[in-house]
Amino acid sequence: MKDKRIAIFYNLPFGGARRVVEEHVRFFSQKNSVDIYRLRLDRKKVDIYGLGEEDESHLDTMASRIFEYEDPRIDPKILRWHANFPWVRDFFRLLDLPPYYRLSRRMAADIDAGDYDYVFLHNCAFTTTPLIALFLRSPTVAYLQEFNRQLYEAPPYIRGHRLRDYRLNFPRRLCTRQLKVWDRIMMTRLTVLICNSRHSREGFFRIFGIAPDVCYPGYDPVVYWPSEGQRENLVLSVGALWGHKGHDLAVDVIGLIEETHRPRIAFCFKRGSQGTQNGLEKRAKGLGVMAEFHQGASDDEVASFYRRSKATIYLPLMEPFGLVPLESMACGTPVIGANEGGIRETVHDGETGFLVDRRPEAAAQALKQVLLNPSLAEQMGKAGAQWAASRWTWEHSLENFSEMVVKKLADKFS
Numbered sequence: 001m002k003d004k005r006i007a008i009f010y011n012l013p014f015g016g017a018r019r020v021v022e023e024h025v026r027f028f029s030q031k032n033s034v035d036i037y038r039l040r041l042d043r044k045k046v047d048i049y050g051l052g053e054e055d056e057s058h059l060d061t062m063a064s065r066i067f068e069y070e071d072p073r074i075d076p077k078i079l080r081w082h083a084n085f086p087w088v089r090d091f092f093r094l095l096d097l098p099p100y101y102r103l104s105r106r107m108a109a110d111i112d113a114g115d116y117d118y119v120f121l122h123n124c125a126f127t128t129t130p131l132i133a134l135f136l137r138s139p140t141v142a143y144l145q146e147f148n149r150q151l152y153e154a155p156p157y158i159r160g161h162r163l164r165d166y167r168l169n170f171p172r173r174l175c176t177r178q179l180k181v182w183d184r185i186m187m188t189r190l191t192v193l194i195c196n197s198r199h200s201r202e203g204f205f206r207i208f209g210i211a212p213d214v215c216y217p218g219y220d221p222v223v224y225w226p227s228e229g230q231r232e233n234l235v236l237s238v239g240a241l242w243g244h245k246g247h248d249l250a251v252d253v254i255g256l257i258e259e260t261h262r263p264r265i266a267f268c269f270k271r272g273s274q275g276t277q278n279g280l281e282k283r284a285k286g287l288g289v290m291a292e293f294h295q296g297a298s299d300d301e302v303a304s305f306y307r308r309s310k311a312t313i314y315l316p317l318m319e320p321f322g323l324v325p326l327e328s329m330a331c332g333t334p335v336i337g338a339n340e341g342g343i344r345e346t347v348h349d350g351e352t353g354f355l356v357d358r359r360p361e362a363a364a365q366a367l368k369q370v371l372l373n374p375s376l377a378e379q380m381g382k383a384g385a386q387w388a389a390s391r392w393t394w395e396h397s398l399e400n401f402s403e404m405v406v407k408k409l410a411d412k413f414s
Contacts, residue, residue: 003031003032004031004032004033004117004118005032005033005035005114005115005116005117006028006032006033006034006035006116006117006118006119006120007034007035007036007037007111007114007116007118007119007120007138008021008024008025008028008034008035008036008037008063008119008120008122009036009037009038009107009111009119009120009121009122009130009132010036010038010122010123010124011038011039011122011124011125011126011130012122012123012124012125013125013270013271014270014271015240015270015271016145016217016321016322016323017122017123017145019217019323020122020143020145020196020217021059021122022058022059023217023218023394023397023398024120024122024143024398024401025059025062025063026062027394027398027402028120028402029062029063029064033064034062034063034064035063035064035065035066035067035114035116036059036060036063036065036066036067037067037069037107037110037111038066038067038068038069039068039069039070039071040068040069040070040071067110069103069106069107072096072099072100072102072103073096073099073100073126074092074095074096090169090171090172090175091171093171093175094171094174094175096126097175097178100126100127100131101131104130104131104132104134104135105134105135107132108132108134108135108136108137109135111132111136111138112136112137112138116138117139118138118139118140118141118191118405118409119136119138119139119140119141120141120142120143121133121140121141121142121143121144121190122142122143122144122145123144123145123146127148127179127182128144128146128147128148128149128150128151129142129144129147129148129182129183129186129187130142130186131182131186133186133189133190134182134185134186134189136189139191139192139409139412139413140189140190140191140192141190141191141192141194141405141408141409142190142192142193142194143194143195143196143215143401144193144194144195144196144200144204144212145195145196145200145320145321146195146196146200146203146320147183147200147203147204147207147208148179148183149318150176151176151179151180151183152203152207153318183208184208187208187210191408191409191412192213192405192408192409192412193210193212193213194212194213194214194215194401194404194405194408195212195213195214195215195320196214196215196216196217196320196321196342197214197216197320197321197341197342197345198214198342198345199318199320199321199341199342199344199345200212200214200320200321200342201213201214203320213404213408215397215400215401215404216321216345216392216397216400217321217323217326217394217397218326218392218393218394218395218396218397218398219323219326219327219330219388219392219393219394220299220393220394221330221389221393223299223300223303224303224306224326224327224330224331224388225303225330225331225385226307226330226331226332226381226382226385227307227331227332229307229308231308231309231310231377232308232309232310233261233263233264233310233371234263234264234265234266234305234308234309234310235250235254235263235264235265235266235309235310235311235312235313235367236265236266236268236305236306236309236311236312236313236328236333237250237265237266237267237268237312237313237314238267238268238269238302238305238312238314238324238327238328239269239314239316239324240269240270240271240272241267241269241271241272241273241276241277241280242272242273242276243276244316244317245316245317246314246315246316246317246338246358247267247276247280248279248280248283249313249315249358249359249360249363250265250313250315250363251265251280251283251284251287251289251291252283252287252360253313253315253336253360253363253364253367254284254287254289254367255284255287255288255289255360256360256361256364257364257367257368257371259288261371261372262288262289263310263371264289264290264291264292265284265289265290265291265292265313266291266292266293266294266305266309267280267291267292267293267294268294268297268301268302268305269293269294269295269297270295270296270297272295277293280293281293302327303327303331306327306328306330306331306333307331307332307333309333310333310334310370310371310377311333311334311335311336311353311367311370311371311377312324312325312328312333312334312335312336312353313336313363313367314328314335314336314337314338314343315336315337315338315358315363316338316341316343317338317341317358318340318341319338319340319341319342319343320341320342321341321342321345321346322337322341322342322343322346325337325343325346325347325353326346326388326392328353328384329346329347329352329353329384329385329387329388330384330385330388330389330392331385332381332382332384332385333381333384334352334353334354334370334377334380334381334384335347335352335353335354335384336353336354336356336363336366336367336370337353337354337355337356338355338356338357338358339355339356339357339358340358343355346392348383348387351380351383351384351387352380352383352384352387353380353384354366354369354370
């Protein structure tokens, strides 16, 4: 007999946050009855959030039941076509809020009627904090990778007249005002809130006055493991092709390496804009950098790239946590990471890689040390693999998460 009845809600594209959902379903379905609640997405109409592009059938086999709801938003193809026109895009997003609000209320009523022991909530691609939390009466455990950074942080890469236009964007201002109101209410209605890093915890406290518990994500040692094989003159950059992920900086870093030992760079990603890829290709060509792009690479393929590379460059803007450094270290590959965000909590500077200012010159100096000193690279690779295996596997993460949930719920209802 199953121990508990658990409902899990998510609305996420493929990425680190979705990987956490998959691991939670896999882990908790072993001893509990797990039902999944999500939107039914048209896979021929991938939208600006990346939703609809990933097959989710492997989750279906682990869950007891799947409840899918029709996507209430305006045709995603329209949203994607207008993705480069901020006023128009944000106008459609504003129109999407009322139907998504009504759907969230209906989903919450269905979940409450299911008489679950508790409900796991994960981030939502539309509102970040899942809107369903406004209406749920069942005990809720929210594992939030981040708060809505677009609402509370200065917009990156927007300067001059574009910043003025951003501030005058009336539909965006209305969306922002409404989402902030909902955020404040939802944070008070969560039974338990857990986040993925101390960096995220500080952000939640700064904005909402709430200090959630921290449970780090993990990696799969069956997929990501070190190799003693010969490394190619290759550097890896992993993550969605969005501007804030820092792939442009990675190209600049390689361009600062002398041509005599300049490596080529490989980008592995699941989603992103064609415009970003075109920009990276143009940038690489102008700097004399050999760049290759691998979209849709499987986990095993990405792990193979880690094991073949001399280093991984990871320079996203204030990344809340980031699975890439963990996976790279697990494969024995040193990390050149930004000295900010959650990356500081996984990479040991000078031991498993280097933490640097988010500038090409600083990262290039660190990369040169790895490229020109094979013994140092080998030492860092071994230290990284040992560090990852010692406490960062999914088994370790999920056991901690399970114990944390049990304790927090017991404290709430004792």
